[in-house]
Amino acid sequence: MKKKKELKISRRTVMKGALAAGAMMSVGSIPSKLFAGEYNIPDPLKPLPTTGGNMRWIDSGDMKGVFWKKLFPEYAASRGITIEYDGLPWKEINKIVPIAIRNGTVHDVFQLPLGMDPGVAVAEGWVQPWDDYIENIDEWLAAFPSGVYLPGVNQFNGKTYGTCLTANKRTGTCLLYSEKYMSEAGYDPQAGRMTYSEIRDAAKKITKNGNGQYYGWIIGGNQVNRWEDVVHTFGQVGGAHSGRGGFTNRHINFQNGKFQIASDQYMEAVELLLQLKSDGSAFPGVMSMNAPQARALMPQGAAGMIFQGPWCIGVWGRDAPDWKYGIASEPVPDGKEAQPLYIAEGGSNTFWLSANSTMGPFAGDLIRFMGTEQGQIYWAQTVGAADPAVNPDAVAKAGLTGPSAQALAMFAENILVGPNPIVRNKDVGIVAAKSRVPDPSLALVIQGLYTGQLKGVEAQLKDCNQRYEDALDKAVEEARADGANVTRDDWVFPNWDVYSNYGAEKYQEL
Amino acid sequence: MHKKPLSKQIYDARWCYLFVLPCSILTGMFVIYPIGMSWYFSLLDWSGFTKEAKFIGLQNYYEAVNDEFFWDAFIRSFIFMFGTVPVKIVLGFIIAVFLNNQVLKLAPFFRTVIFMPVVTAIAIIGIVMTFVFSPFNGPANKFLMSTNLTSAPIDFLGNPDTVLPTVMGVYVWKWLGITMMYWLAALQTVPQDVYDAAKIDGAEGYRLWIHIILPIVLPFAIVIILVEAVGALNVFPLIETMTAGGPFFSSEVMEIYIFRTAFVTDSGTMPRLGYACAAGVFWGVAVLFITVLQGLWMRRTRRI
Incomplete structure (x- = not known):
């Protein structure tokens, strides 16, 4: 009887494969299409560092957290980094962020405690501008509705220190x-x-x-x-x-x-x-x-x-x-x-980039994508009325129905600037x-x-x-x-x- | 006899100093330095994380002693102490007496059960207890209502009249095991001969305990009271997880007050680390004063 040929995989072969896969994951410029997922994340506008790293992100969670937990793994895989996300209630943000700022361990991207004047954060040197990390930032900012980015609110000394992806009309x-x-x-x-x-x-x-x-x-x-x-x-x-x-x-x-x-x-x-x-x-x-x-x-x-x-x-x-x-x-x-x-x-959910962060290129790349119409549609489809996307066209294209659509209509009717x-x-x-x-x-x-x-x-x-x-x-x-x-x-x-x-x-x- | 010069004495004892050095460094870093800095910060108008810090002398202390919420929290801390320590001491003693009895075969089991809450994380206990005392489907209320002890659920942690006693009860339950262990250690120093001699002399029951055993363990009692009293003034994690000082300050003890002023509040303004340090220093001195008083009492009792 003819002996059936056995498939033999040596330990060395396995290790080679694993190394190759690891090398692919660590290369920052891998086209995102390789990672088939829920989101179509475009390639970065300019090459990102290939050194990888871990980006830490903290915000007030709720539906934002639901969205980030879906997007972050895909984004991290497409850029060869890891992302550590902490979505916490405001009560915790109010305690954790000041302590972390005080001892120099604040997350790469964070929200300021409620009521804290952003001017203080800039003057104290806790944050750095996004301008160097968001490609073509002037063009990017121009796509937002007027009144979202304002001097004294999220822009200081001619630079953008705070980025808003959501409207505060709620x-x-x-x-x-x-x-x-x-x-x-x-x-x-x-x-x-x-x-x-x-x-x-x-x-x-x-x-x-x-x-x-x-x-x-x-x-x-x-x-x-x-x-x-x-x-x-x-x-x-x-x-x-x-x-x-x-x-x-x-x-x-x-x-x-x-x-x-x-x-x-x-x-x-x-x-x-x-x-x-x-x-x-x-x-x-x-x-x-x-x-x-x-x-x-x-x-x-x-x-x-x-x-x-x-x-x-x-x-x-x-x-x-x-x-x-x-x-x-x-x-x-x-x-x-x-x-x-x-x-x-102004907008809401302003994100600040820590002055000590070395992950600015990745944070800027991600924020830039989320400010595009496609990013805003993705946001609106998951977050809905909880934190409405700031781009009204994207909200309209997101196809929201039910209570989310009703809430947004209600806010549009009841709220003025x-x-x-x-x-x-x-x-x-x-x-x-x-x-x-x-x-x-x-x-x-x-x-x-x-x-x-x-x-x-x-x-x-x-x-x-x-x-x-x-x-x-x-x-x-x-x-x-x-x-x-x-x-x-x-x-x-x-x-x-x-x-x-x-x-x-x-x-x-x- | 000719006395050696100091330098020679130090040199001769160099190994002792060398072994003491690591502990001294750690004590300096984690005890002396923070205490010193908190004194210094208490003289500043400082949020704690801005560059701007203005020296204002004793103004923070002046403001603290003129703040009714400071004094409310101050008094509440002592209410907590006086409400819990005697209960723990008496209960712990009674339990220890029973569990010290060699005839009781299940003593190790009961000892373990009573000690178990001591080794459970306090934050976990705090959170679990909010569910236990919840008026909606909480086991405590279910029990009270099923036994017809109450006709409507009680909001143990939401009612200003019940919140502090409830937290105090949880505190006693959580730490009773350690008090029991202190008493067991004290009781085990009483020699068997004493019991035997007392029995021969006809001292039994409460007479044995009041007239023979209690005087022997009294010095231990003073130490236990001292340790328990200081412990009862440090209840931050339990209260923060159970009530965060509410409702409307009804369970706000000094540590919660200090924490609230040291960090950004729910209302969202800048924290006041300088002021919180002043309140903390004041509180620390008060606790130290009580500790010294107890120490003096202990010394006096030993002389008696």
């Missing part, structure tokens, strides 16, 4: 609800914006129907910024026109440059939260859970409503695809018409660096009122408003003592029409 306090519970309570938020009374009544009915198994409303109450976000946005919807962003923008009415914390609209919003509690409609454990925990309980049927951001859409779509929910605009006080919400010019003092006077950045949110902050005051540790909504909000005024005055004074040319008048925009966008021509009129 709110974090939409009404997200269980379709089943809401319909059983006899309400349809899609029929029109709900009033405070309707929210209260719906919450009561859901709680009654739940009979101890589920409740009308839930919030991540130990994450204190949730209280402030709800009251701030609801106050704006009620007509307390004010800015968003860090301490030097948020809660300030740019018509008179004063804080709005003690306004009737803020008080009404706080009262609504207290009524939801006193009605027994609030989920019993709200004070011992953070926002992600509260969000996770919604598909489990624990509550009928939550005031949260569009980032829930992607998470619920992934974790509870069969759960039926709806998204609607924030409620409005009884008898009032909803007023616009405002964002400052408001004034931004730092665009008017870059020395406002020095004030931001000097400012300290007073203790207790508005977020904590609302939490204290909710738990009953503080009494008297009006008195507490008035005290809080005064603390904020004093804190801003003090920061302005300190900035002036350091040579900044700034006064509280920089926060007054007499030509602000609250029903239209505040663009470049308005700044010129001042």
Whole structure:
């Protein structure tokens, strides 16, 4: 019988193959088409270093993390590097990034802690400009909508230090609800914006129907910024026109440059939260859970409503695809018409490149790709409304449907661009660096009122408003003592029409 | 007798100094230097990571002692200490007495069970306990409701009235094993002859413990109280993972206060490392003062 020829592979052959494969992986200029994956990553515009390396990246996660975890392995393979990604809640970013900057171990690409003035990061030398790493950066920047890249916001000394791939046209306090519970309570938020009374009544009915198994409303109450976000946005919807962003923008009415914390609209919003509690409609454990925990309980049927951001859409779509929910605009006080919400010019999710990073060529190559229309379409298809891609054409081409498309349409209808003092006077950045949110902050005051540790909504909000005024005055004074040319008048925009966008021509009129 | 010059003494003991050197270097790097720097930083108006740091003398201390939240946290730390240490000492002693009994065959098993939380990572315990005490499907509330002890779930960690006692309870449970071990070590120093002699003299039951055993282990008790008291003032990881000091500061002890001011807050402004250092130095001196007082008490008790 003829002996069948055996396939013999020697150890040496295996090692040769492995070496060849390793060598291929380590070559930076391998055409990306070799790596068939979900994304068509183009070749770099100029040759990248072939030395490989590990790029560390940290941001606030959520749906960004979902996208990066799909893209990064493909990108890393196509460029012969590794990427270490940390997607963490803002609370952690606020702690980790300052410590890492302090001890020189910050990630190659990172987000600055919330409210930190980017001017400080540039002046302190923590970051380096992207200009050397993004090929044809002027042409690349020109493709973004106007107002995304601005001096004093993400550009300094004529260079681009911060890159934005996403728009900031969104709110974090939409009404997200269980379709089943809401319909059983006899309400349809899609029929029109709900009033405070309707929210209260719906919450009561859901709680009654739940009979101890589920409740009308839930919030991540130990994450204190949730209280402030709800009251701030609801106050704006009620007509307390004010800015968003860090301490030097948020809660300030740019018509008179004063804080709005003690306004009737803020008080009404706080009262609504207290009524939801006193009605027994609030989920019993709200004070011992953070926002992600509260969000996770919604598909489990624990509550009928939550005031949260569009980032829930992607998470619920992934974790509870069969759960039926709806998204609607924030409620409005009884008898009032909803007023616009405002964002400052600029994008969101600004990425900074560490001054110590040696991975700039790769980070720049990746950011450049993500700023192209194709990159933006990829982003929009995964992230959706959670962090809307900044390029509106890409968003339109991404073919979004369902709650994501609805949320984007809602934001487009409800949100306008408001004034931004730092665009008017870059020395406002020095004030931001000097400012300290007073203790207790508005977020904590609302939490204290909710738990009953503080009494008297009006008195507490008035005290809080005064603390904020004093804190801003003090920061302005300190900035002036350091040579900044700034006064509280920089926060007054007499030509602000609250029903239209505040663009470049308005700044010129001042 | 002619005394050797100092240099000669040092030379003669050179091997001793050589062996002490590594420990001295490490102590200098990780204890002395940080303490010294925190004193220095406490005199600065400094965020901790900008180049700009302004010398402001004792202004941070002045601000701290005039801050009601500082004093609230300060007092809360001592409430925590006084609420947990006596419970741990008494419970630990009772358990140790039972487990020290040679007749109890399952003593090693119970010892292991009680000691197990001690070797579990505190952050893990903190996180797990937030689920245990959750008002929604948390086992603690399920038990209370199933036994009709309560008609509605209790928000143990979200209610300002229950949050601190709950965290204190978890702390006692977590560290009870180590207190028990201290007591077991103390009890095992009591010679068997003493028990035998006491029995011959007719001392049994509580009389044996109150009049014979307790006086013998009393010096140990002082040391155990001292160690436990200092331990109860260092509870940062447990509280940070369980409540982060909330709701509305109700469980904010000094370490959480220092941490909150040293880092960027949820509200998003620059941290204040200089101020946090001032609060930390003040707190450190207070703890040192208490430790010295306890030391003096210990010395006095030994004389008695």
